[in-house]
Amino acid sequence: MAIQAPGKRPGAxxxxxxxxxxxxxxxxxxxxxxLMLTSLVDMFTIIVIFLLMNFSANGEVLYMSxxxxxxxxxxxxxxxxxxxxSVSNDAVTFDGRQVANTSDLTKGDLLNVPxxxxxxxxxxxxxEQIHQNEPDRPFRGLVNVQADRxxxxxxxxxxxxxxxxxxxxNINFAxxxxxxxxxxxxxxxx
Amino acid sequence: MAGxxxxxxxxxxxKALDAELNLVPFIDLLSCCISFLLITAxxxxxxxxxxxxxxxxxxxQQNQEATIDLKLLLTxxxxxxxxxxxxxxxxxxxxxxxxxxxxxxxxGEKLRTLKSTLPDQTAITVEPEDAVAxxxxxxxxxxxxxxxxxxxxxxxxx
Numbered sequence: 001m002a003i004q005a006p007g008k009r010p011g012a013x014x015x016x017x018x019x020x021x022x023x024x025x026x027x028x029x030x031x032x033x034x035l036m037l038t039s040l041v042d043m044f045t046i047i048v049i050f051l052l053m054n055f056s057a058n059g060e061v062l063y064m065s066x067x068x069x070x071x072x073x074x075x076x077x078x079x080x081x082x083x084x085x086s087v088s089n090d091a092v093t094f095d096g097r098q099v100a101n102t103s104d105l106t107k108g109d110l111l112n113v114p115x116x117x118x119x120x121x122x123x124x125x126x127x128e129q130i131h132q133n134e135p136d137r138p139f140r141g142l143v144n145v146q147a148d149r150x151x152x153x154x155x156x157x158x159x160x161x162x163x164x165x166x167x168x169x170n171i172n173f174a175x176x177x178x179x180x181x182x183x184x185x186x187x188x189x190x
Numbered sequence: 191m192a193g194x195x196x197x198x199x200x201x202x203x204x205k206a207l208d209a210e211l212n213l214v215p216f217i218d219l220l221s222c223c224i225s226f227l228l229i230t231a232x233x234x235x236x237x238x239x240x241x242x243x244x245x246x247x248x249x250x251q252q253n254q255e256a257t258i259d260l261k262l263l264l265t266x267x268x269x270x271x272x273x274x275x276x277x278x279x280x281x282x283x284x285x286x287x288x289x290x291x292x293x294x295x296x297x298g299e300k301l302r303t304l305k306s307t308l309p310d311q312t313a314i315t316v317e318p319e320d321a322v323a324x325x326x327x328x329x330x331x332x333x334x335x336x337x338x339x340x341x342x343x344x345x346x347x348x
Contacts, residue, residue, distance in 0.1 A: 037213045044220035051227035062236055071325040075335040076237020087324075144238065149325035153318045156327065157346045160243040169242065171344075175328050177237035 062086075062146050062174055063096060071149040073175035079144060082172070083123050085116070085159055087147035092159065094119040102155055111161040120166035141167050146174040239331045244315075244345030257311045260304070260339075262297075263347055264318035264330060269297050271304070292326050294333055301337040313341040320346070 014020050062079070067088035086093045092100040092113070099115040124139060131137045143163050147156060163171055263270040269280035269292060278300055285291035305311065314334050318327050327344070334342050 037217065041213055041217060041220070044217065044224065048220055048223045048227065051224065051231060054231060055227060056232045064234065070236070071328040073237045073239055073328055073332040075332050076239050079236050079238035147324045149323060149328075151324045152320060153322045153324070153327055153346070154320035156324055157320070157344075160344065164243050170240065171243060172238035172240050173324075173328050173331065175237050175239060175332070177235035 062144065068146060068148045069150075070146065070174055070176045072178045074179040076175055076177055079172060079174065080142060082142040082144050083120070083168075084144045084146055085163070087145070087151050087155060087159060089148055089150070092116065092155075095123075102151070105155045105158050106152065111158050112165065113158050113162040116159065116162040117166050120163060120168055124167055139167070140170055142170040142172070143168040144172045144174055239328060239335060240342075241316075241331055242341070242343045244343060257308065257313065259315075260311060260313065261315045261317055262330065262334070264292070264316065264322045264326060265347070266319060266321065268292060269330075271297075271300060292330070294329055297330070298333050298337065301333065301339065305337050305339065312339055313343070314339045315343045315345055317345050317347040 010020070062084055063086065065086060065088060067090065068086060083095055087102060090102055091098045092102055092105065094116060097119070099119050100113055105113065120143070124141075127139055131139075145156070145159060145163075147159075160171060163169070258273050261272045263272065267279070268282040271278040271280070280293050280296045280300065282290035283293045316327070316330055316334065318330075331342050331344070
């Protein structure tokens with residue numbers, strides 16, 4: 001017996017009948033297929049809500065580098081935009097420009113780092129020139145220090161000394177926020 | 191199919207009550223939103239621990255009578271909390287990898303006890319040795335901030 005397509009199969013006489021024959025004529029399939037867009041819209045909406053919940057209007061404050069692995073902190077505040085001093089195992093950079101070698105800072109008894117101090121003084125001068133007509137925006141001496149977790153304090157203290165010498169007294173140590181760090185609280189300024 | 195075209199009139203000239211929404215512009219909008227949010231997303235939350243360095247201006251204390259000169263030393267032996275007339279040593283403990291590590295839990299307990307005794311105390315000076323790692327310094331400052339010692343000054347020990 002021949003293989004037949006499933007479905008109703010009329011007899012030969014009924015198939016040619018003018019009255020009943022139309023019931024068994026198969027219509028041509030349309031070329032358009034309807035898509036179920038509801039689930040797609042649902043999924044898009046959920047993704048947008050998730051991304052909006054995680055959205056940060058501040059953007060990236062620090063330049064994240066592969067060489068620098070930040071320590072964790074549970075009680076940190078939100079970082080403000082400020083000049084960034086990065087200390088990796090190889091180099092000390094100020095806003096992305098290398099100002100010293102880390103290995104050089106581990107040697108000697110002197111605390112000063114002339115290149116870093118010059119860069120910080122230039123930054124201070126630049127800020128004061130830009131905001132000289134804005135008395136409500138005084139220079140606050142805010143600087144973010146981002147160091148690798150293994151960097152010894154003998155390097156950090158020289159960086160802090162350079163900041164102090166250049167008038168940047170508000171030092172923020174950068175760390176990865178863990179736990180329930182308050183998002184809306186910014187680092188208090190003196 | 192999602193479209194704005196109305197249904198043909200039903201039998202008897204009655205208009206159908208169901209209307210289909212045109213979802214295509216909505217999907218376009220959502221796609222743009224997702225692209226924008228994905229590009230501008232910041233996946234790592236960075237925290238800042240504000241400290242003053244020893245050369246900076248001294249932080250004014252609210253009530254000088256109720257506060258003391260509190261120092262927290264980080265040495266190769268461990269923590270050492272010093273205050274006028276007293277000293278508390280917290281030796282290092284063995285960490286998970288067998289290396290000696292600073293005992294942050296005990297430090298938190300001691301600072302909590304201290305804070306309950308002196309509720310107006312907000313200032314503390316953290317003095318690490320040169321060999322102390324940035325990780326240990328940050329976790330110590332973090333512990334101080336967690337116990338409401340908000341005015342942390344960092345000064346070299348030697």
